[in-house]
Amino acid sequence: MLEQRKPIPVAEAVQRVMSKEITSKTEHIHIEDALGRTLAEDLTATHPVPPFDRSPYDGFAVRSADTVHASRENPLDLRVTETIGAGAVQSVPVLENEAARIMTGAMMPAECDAVVMLELTSEPEPGVMRIKRSFNKGDNISFKGEDAQEGTVLVEKGSVINPGTVALLATFGYETVRVASKPVVGVLATGSELLEVNEPLEPGKIRNSNALMAAAQIKRAGAEVKMLGKLTDDLEACYQSVKEALNEVDILITTGGVSVGDFDFLPEVYSRLGAEVLFNKVAMRPGSVTTVAHLNGQFLFGLSGNPSACYVGFELFTRPVIQRMLGNEKPHLPVEDAVLGADFTKPNPFTRFVRGTASIKHGRLEASPSGFNKSSAVSSLAATNCLIILPGGTRGFTAGDQVKVALLETAESSGMPW
Numbered sequence: 001m002l003e004q005r006k007p008i009p010v011a012e013a014v015q016r017v018m019s020k021e022i023t024s025k026t027e028h029i030h031i032e033d034a035l036g037r038t039l040a041e042d043l044t045a046t047h048p049v050p051p052f053d054r055s056p057y058d059g060f061a062v063r064s065a066d067t068v069h070a071s072r073e074n075p076l077d078l079r080v081t082e083t084i085g086a087g088a089v090q091s092v093p094v095l096e097n098e099a100a101r102i103m104t105g106a107m108m109p110a111e112c113d114a115v116v117m118l119e120l121t122s123e124p125e126p127g128v129m130r131i132k133r134s135f136n137k138g139d140n141i142s143f144k145g146e147d148a149q150e151g152t153v154l155v156e157k158g159s160v161i162n163p164g165t166v167a168l169l170a171t172f173g174y175e176t177v178r179v180a181s182k183p184v185v186g187v188l189a190t191g192s193e194l195l196e197v198n199e200p201l202e203p204g205k206i207r208n209s210n211a212l213m214a215a216a217q218i219k220r221a222g223a224e225v226k227m228l229g230k231l232t233d234d235l236e237a238c239y240q241s242v243k244e245a246l247n248e249v250d251i252l253i254t255t256g257g258v259s260v261g262d263f264d265f266l267p268e269v270y271s272r273l274g275a276e277v278l279f280n281k282v283a284m285r286p287g288s289v290t291t292v293a294h295l296n297g298q299f300l301f302g303l304s305g306n307p308s309a310c311y312v313g314f315e316l317f318t319r320p321v322i323q324r325m326l327g328n329e330k331p332h333l334p335v336e337d338a339v340l341g342a343d344f345t346k347p348n349p350f351t352r353f354v355r356g357t358a359s360i361k362h363g364r365l366e367a368s369p370s371g372f373n374k375s376s377a378v379s380s381l382a383a384t385n386c387l388i389i390l391p392g393g394t395r396g397f398t399a400g401d402q403v404k405v406a407l408l409e410t411a412e413s414s415g416m417p418w
C-alpha cells in the first residue's frame with residue numbers, strides 16, 4: 001500500500017524547521033572582502049567622529065571675542081599667523097586680533113572658536129585678513145564627536161555590511177572584521193533523465209537546471225555552494241552519495257526523488273540514514289512534496305524535482321536556515337501587501353505561491369503572475385521577483401484583489417510571516 005502523506009500547513013512546516021537548533025560560526029575577514037557579509041560583532045565607535053574640532057570650510061580660524069564690534073562700517077583686520085592645511089596642526093598660538101588661515105578638515109587651533117569662510121574675507125595687505133561682521137563662538141565648526149560619540153554602537157551584530165558599513169569599519173580602523181561564516185550548502189541533483197548543461201538533448205532527457213538554479217539561490221541567500229553533481233535514480237548510489245555529502249557540507253540540498261514514484265528514493269535514503277523526517281508533505285503549491293530531514297544537527301532539504309517547486313521550497317525552508325546561520329534574527333522573506341495585477345482564477349485547496357513579478361505602480365505595489373504556472377514551470381522563473389501568496393480555498397482571484405507577496409530580491413528580511 002502506498003504511504004499516505006499528511007499535508008501540514010506552511011507555517012507549521014517552517015516552524016518545525018526553525019525550531020531545530022541552528023548554530024552559526026564566525027571568522028575574521030579583511031575589510032576589503034567585507035561587502036555583503038554579516039557582522040558577527042557590534043560595530044562600535046572606538047573614538048569620537050570627528051576625532052577633533054575641525055574646520056568645515058576653507059577660511060580663517062578666529063577668536064570670536066575679537067570680532068564682536070566688526071561691521072560693514074567698522075571692518076576688522078586680523079593678522080594671519082600661518083596656514084593650516086588638512087592633516088597639519090597649528091605651530092604657533094593664535095593671539096588676540098590674530099587669525100589662522102585654515103583649510104577644510106584641518107584641526108582647529110586651540111585658541112580659536114569660529115571659522116570665517118574665505119568668501120567673506122578680503123586681504124587689505126599681505127598677511128592680514130579683513131572681515132565686516134562679527135562671529136559667534138562655535139560658528140562654522142565641525143565639533144569633535146558631533147557625528148558619532150565614542151562607545152556608541154553604530155551597526156548591530158547581524159547586519160549585512162553595505163558600503164556605508166565599510167566606511168565605518170575603515171573610520172574606526174577595523175582592518176579585519178568578525179563576520180558570520182557562510183554556511184556551505186551542498187547541491188546534489190537526482191534523476192536518471194538529467195544531462196549536463198553542455199550535453200545535447202536526447203529523447204527522454206532534460207538538462208539539469210535545478211542544481212544551478214539552487215546554487216544561484218544559495219548565493220543570493222548569502223551562503224557558499226558546493227556542487228556535488230548529479231545521480232541516476234539508484235537507491236544505493238543515492239544513499240552513498242548523500243551519506244558522504246553530509247561530511248562535506250553544513251546543509252545538504254537534493255532535488256528530485258522525494259515523491260511517491262518507483263524511482264523516488266530519497267524517503268528510503270532518510271530512513272536508512274536514521275534521519276528524522278520533519279515533514280514530507282506541505283499544504284502548498286508548488287512544492288507540496290518538499291521534505292525536510294534532520295540528522296546530527298544537519299538539515300537535509302529534499303526539494304522537489306519540478307523546477308518551480310524546487311525554487312519555492314528553497315525560498316520558504318532553506319533560505320531562513322541559511323539566514324539564521326548568518327546570524328539574522330529575522331531570517332524570513334519580507335511579506336508585503338500588494339494589488340493583484342492579473343486574474344488567477346484557478347482555485348486550489350492548498351496555499352499557492354505563484355511566481356510573480358512585483359513593481360511599484362502609481363505608488364502602490366502590484367504583482368502579477370510571471371508566466372506559465374505549473375509546478376514544472378521553468379520559463380516563468382526568470383521574471384520572478386516575488387511569490388504571490390494566494391490562500392487555499394474554493395475561489396479564484398481577480399485583478400485588483402488585495403494579496404500578500406513575499407519579496408525575493410530585497411535585502412530586507414522579516415520575522416515569521418506565514
Ligand SMILES: Nc1nc2c(c(=O)[nH]1)N[C@H]1C(S)=C(S)[C@@H](COP(=O)(O)OP(=O)(O)OC[C@H]3O[C@@H](n4cnc5c(N)ncnc54)[C@H](O)[C@@H]3O)O[C@H]1N2
Binds near residue numbers: 207209211260286287
Ligand atoms: N502519484 C503522485 N505523483 C506525483 C505526486 C503525488 O503526490 N502523487 N506529486 C507530484 C508533485 S506535486 C511533484 S512536485 C512531483 C515531485 O517529484 P519529485 O520531487 O519526486 O521529483 P522527480 O520525480 O525526480 O522529478 C519531477 C520532475 O522534475 C524534473 N526534474 C527533476 N530533477 C530536475 C533537475 N535537476 N532539473 C530540471 N528538472 C528536473 C523531472 O524530470 C520531472 O519532470 O511529483 C508529482 N508526482
Ligand code: MOO
Binds near residue numbers: 290304306309376
Ligand atoms: O510538490 Mo508539487 O510542486 O506541489 O506541484
Ligand SMILES: [Mg+2]
Binds near residue numbers: 256258263
Ligand atoms: Mg518523482
